[in-house]
Amino acid sequence: xxxxxxxxxxxxxxxxxxxxxxxxxxxxxxxxxxxxxxxxxxxxxxxxxxxxxxxxxxxxxxxxxxxxxxxxxxxxxxxxxxxxxxxxxxxxxxxxxxxxxxxxxxxxxxxxxxxxxxxxxxxxxxxxxxxxxxxxxxxxxxxxxxxxxxxxxxxxxxxxxxxxxxxxxxxxxxxxxxxxxxxxxxxxxxxxxxxxxxxxxxxxxx
Numbered sequence: 423x424x425x426x427x428x429x430x431x432x433x434x435x436x437x438x439x440x441x442x443x444x445x446x447x448x449x450x451x452x453x454x455x456x457x458x459x460x461x462x463x464x465x466x467x468x469x470x471x472x473x474x475x476x477x478x479x480x481x482x483x484x485x486x487x488x489x490x491x492x493x494x495x496x497x498x499x500x501x502x503x504x505x506x507x508x509x510x511x512x513x514x515x516x517x518x519x520x521x522x523x524x525x526x527x528x529x530x531x532x533x534x535x536x537x538x539x540x541x542x543x544x545x546x547x548x549x550x551x552x553x554x555x556x557x558x559x560x561x562x563x564x565x566x567x568x569x570x571x572x573x574x575x576x577x578x579x580x581x582x583x584x585x586x587x588x589x590x591x592x593x594x595x596x597x598x599x600x601x602x603x604x605x606x607x608x609x610x611x612x613x614x615x616x617x618x619x620x621x622x623x624x625x626x627x628x
Contacts, residue, residue: 429453429460442467444474 428451436442443451448468453460 429457433459433463436463442470444471 432443442463444467448464448471451464453464
């Protein structure tokens with residue numbers, strides 16, 4: 423491409439503004455063999471264009487590399503967030519499960535304590551029944567025997583002073599023992615009830 427006007431314009435603009443033409447258009451420009459100045463211009467412009475292309479390519483590769491690293495880092499962050507989310511969900515499910523297990527354990531304790539209370543009440547009732555029957559039998563036997571002896575003494579007309587005192591003392595002892603047996607039974611029942619309440623409170627506290 424031989425154009426004197428273009429040559430002069432390019433050289434003048436380069437001298438005035440230090441700006442070279444760039445791009446594929448350089449391949450279309452040709453200088454005459456005798457035009458050393460124009461040849462130098464084209465060579466300088468080509469070298470500058472090649473250097474700019476190299477820099478652009480380097481910057482492009484750096485940007486691409488940085489973009490790839492950012493994408494990888496973003497993917498790692500997403501994976502980490504997913505794992506943390508899964509761990510949080512598992513932790514929440516474990517908390518719910520632990521709460522259910524605690525409720526089941528509490529219910530099992532309540533059932534066990536209820537069964538134990540029923541068994542204790544039955545045992546206490548049987549024990550009190552046996553003790554009461556034995557006490558009544560002993561009291562009745564002693565009373566009948568003492569009364570029989572007293573009546574016999576009165577019947578034969580013997581001195582009944584001693585037997586009267588014995589009979590009176592015997593009834594006092596029997597009455598005292600009756601209250602003692604009753605107090606013992608009530609004390610056992612009260613102590614067992616308190617123990618049961620203490621065990622229930624300890625089970626709730628735990």
